[in-house]
Amino acid sequence: MENYILKNENAIYYECSYSCDNVLYLKLGSEAFFITDSRYIQEAQNAVMNASVIQSANLIEEALKIIKKSNTKSLVYDGNDFTYSLFAKLKQALDIELVNKEKFSQLKRMIKSDDEITILHKAAKLGRKGFNRFAKYLQKNGFEQSEKLLNFKAYEKMTQKGQLEVSFDPIVAINENAANPHAKATDNILRKNDLLLVDMGIKYKRYCSDRTSTSHVDFDNFSFGREQKFSKAKHQKIYDIVLKAQENAISKARVGMKASEIDNLTRSIIEKAGYGKYFIHSTGHGVGLDIHEYPFINAKSEIIIEENMVFTIEPGIYLPNEFGVRIEDTVAIINSKAHIL
Numbered sequence: 441m442e443n444y445i446l447k448n449e450n451a452i453y454y455e456c457s458y459s460c461d462n463v464l465y466l467k468l469g470s471e472a473f474f475i476t477d478s479r480y481i482q483e484a485q486n487a488v489m490n491a492s493v494i495q496s497a498n499l500i501e502e503a504l505k506i507i508k509k510s511n512t513k514s515l516v517y518d519g520n521d522f523t524y525s526l527f528a529k530l531k532q533a534l535d536i537e538l539v540n541k542e543k544f545s546q547l548k549r550m551i552k553s554d555d556e557i558t559i560l561h562k563a564a565k566l567g568r569k570g571f572n573r574f575a576k577y578l579q580k581n582g583f584e585q586s587e588k589l590l591n592f593k594a595y596e597k598m599t600q601k602g603q604l605e606v607s608f609d610p611i612v613a614i615n616e617n618a619a620n621p622h623a624k625a626t627d628n629i630l631r632k633n634d635l636l637l638v639d640m641g642i643k644y645k646r647y648c649s650d651r652t653s654t655s656h657v658d659f660d661n662f663s664f665g666r667e668q669k670f671s672k673a674k675h676q677k678i679y680d681i682v683l684k685a686q687e688n689a690i691s692k693a694r695v696g697m698k699a700s701e702i703d704n705l706t707r708s709i710i711e712k713a714g715y716g717k718y719f720i721h722s723t724g725h726g727v728g729l730d731i732h733e734y735p736f737i738n739a740k741s742e743i744i745i746e747e748n749m750v751f752t753i754e755p756g757i758y759l760p761n762e763f764g765v766r767i768e769d770t771v772a773i774i775n776s777k778a779h780i781l
Contacts, residue, residue, distance in 0.1 A: 451545035458487035567649030570598035607641035607648035652768035699741035
């Protein structure tokens with residue numbers, strides 16, 4: 441049985457159904473320990489499952505005491521989660537083998553349980569409602585508004601005025617700014633016949649949603665739906681290529697494929713159309729407690745797709761100083777095929 445120490449909030453939540461921003465979690469044989477300070481102790485005592493809750497003003501000292509008392513010979517950690525100074529304290533104080541296993545918690549979480557998929561489905565539905573609320577706002581009030589204001593309104597509509605958390609800061613990008621995959625909001629003004637890219641997600645029970653739509657701006661009939669009719673021929677051409685690429689991957693993704701094969705299902709369509717050099721990121725990424733987790737759907741990934749994996753399929757074409765198109769859905773592998781959540 442593996443012994444390990446965790447500091448990452450989502451990794452700890454996965455282990456014991458609760459986490460906070462100042463905690464160390466230890467798993468030593470059949471025992472588990474949730475160590476936190478007085479600010480969180482009451483919540484932790486009520487919510488932590490399958491672990492002893494310990495209050496301490498110095499988490500690392502408390503963890504060291506427990507480790508030394510347990511006669512543990514080795515301890516696994518994820519080097520991405522620890523600062524150098526914290527790791528140095530562990531290393532200096534312990535005469536045991538410290539084993540760095542990067543992303544070992546995410547790897548444990550790569551195949552979702554049925555309960556997790558139910559939660560992710562609910563998150564996706566709530567996220568879709570947020571898109572619909574934002575679409576109604578845009579149709580009624582979006583004309584001549586800046587990206588910065590629209591970004592704020594996207595946050596407001598997605599979170600139901602603060603009732604939910606976003607899984608990442610929304611991206612709202614008009615025309616040439618949409619050529620930046622992670623565009624920051626500018627003073628660009630939204631006008632009729634513009635191209636608008638919106639990427640948003642929310643959290644439900646800590647699990648994330650993630651969706652991107654690219655739309656033609658028509659205030660008489662605005663929609664984030666996949667059927668888009670652009671007034672500019674080049675907008676329509678690029679949009680149709682990206683949509684074809686996305687639909688190709690969703691319809692053909694299967695259990696047993698390598699993640700790189702799914703990446704090729706989108707990339708080959710875009711390359712054949714002559715825009716391969718403008719598809720500048722991977723096809724997708726896992727979604728769960730983290731907004732980006734395993735499996736990563738890219739050209740080099742050897743991960744084999746399995747039942748109950750959840751990931752995005754989000755091809756894009758980005759033409760510098762002109763515009764960009766990305767279309768993204770989160771899918772779950774159920775009964776060997778990809779189903780949009």
